[in-house]
Amino acid sequence: MPRRRPPLRDVGHDPDYRFSLANERTFLAWIRTSLALIAGGVALASLVPELTPEALRDGLAVLLVVLAVVVALRSYARWDRAERAIRQDLPLAVGGTTVRILAAGIVVVGAGVLALLLLGR
Incomplete structure (x- = not known):
């Protein structure tokens, strides 16, 4: 059975609230990006039916929505890692694959x- 991570409240110490709020704002920015990608996928699939070939248009719409799901999931993992690092006074991870995935997509x-x-x- 996989080992569960302890809840955040049991990790380290309560940090300066400004750092936790900044981390939350970053998470919400990633979520807004995901919502924008979903909106773009829906718009591409339904609002511009005259764009052909249809398979390419629909494929791009699906790619946008899949990208949105990946970014949303990875943004939560990033928030959790950052919050745990903040609570333990550890350095924050720099870079990451989410930015590369989003840019490539x-x-x-x-x-x-x-x-x-x-x-x-």
């Missing part, structure tokens, strides 16, 4: 939308 979607616009003429 946006590049692919951007190239796909450009292709849709050029092919739809």
